[in-house]
Amino acid sequence: MAAQQLTKNQSLVLDALHHADGPLSAYTILDKLRDHGFRAPLQVYRALDKLLEFGLIHRLESMNSFVACAHPDHQHHHDHGVTAFAICEDCGQVTEMHDEAMEERLTVLAGKQHFKTEKTTIEIRGHCQNCTAE
């Protein structure tokens, strides 16, 4: 599955996420796209589902919202392994992190339980560097 040609709705949603300075909820996206003809939540959710499938965006479980993937070559659909997110509770900024050692550790953890991993969520809530400086 290579660089997928996005539909109009999918492109609009992806653009909205790219131009946002933080994660957006589905309903916030809906409001941003009303001028482009969006009327109902499903138009957003259907696009989000596809974008998630293509690996172009991520869902932040702890805040029911979505961010564009920070991976530079996001046109190429390739799983970029486990992702950890640092989410600032002050400014809302999200940092996407990848770490081989962490991934390895998770594999070991799951292995101990003979658990077959499908998807891993790691979200760190706290305060970013900017918001910590006093």
Add this chain to the structure above:
Amino acid sequence: MAAQQLTKNQSLVLDALHHADGPLSAYTILDKLRDHGFRAPLQVYRALDKLLEFGLIHRLESMNSFVACAHPDHQHHHDHGVTAFAICEDCGQVTEMHDEAMEERLTVLAGKQHFKTEKTTIEIRGHCQNCTAE
């Protein structure tokens, strides 16, 4: 803050979670406790908030539900560090895991970003040993 005396509502909610064989949503708990006088979601959410604060239960972000802490000495309020959950998508069973190395790795990751961690969520979705056997 030591072994907290729970209120009636808090005890009822905690018992419901202890007797459940998997995570429960707030509304499921509400239904289970209607015979005990519960009528509204807030009665449940308020109890859940306190139980979370006491460290007696955990919230599973990826499924909007709650589980009793599996830590044996859950009467003593002491943070038991970062918790990772393995959630079976077939049978709903949840396994609570603790791993020093994992915790260390996350500390390093956050440190690189000069990020001050408040709370960490780790949830592994997949299939448990029982549900993998064919």
Add this chain to the structure above:
DNA sequence: ATCAATTGCGTTATGCTATAACGTGTGGCA
């Protein structure tokens, strides 16, 4: 004992998040 502050409680109403169900249109292909 009394007052004030805190905490829990019950109720009603509301808001936010997500999906079910139905029908339409379009493009690819046997």
Add this chain to the structure above:
DNA sequence: TGCCACACGTTATAGCATAACGCAATTGAT
């Protein structure tokens, strides 16, 4: 041509969470 897969639009509904109000019980000074 007929069929299928897929995206789309719309309405309705389900599921999750909190705001706001008032009351009651508790605590801890004064």
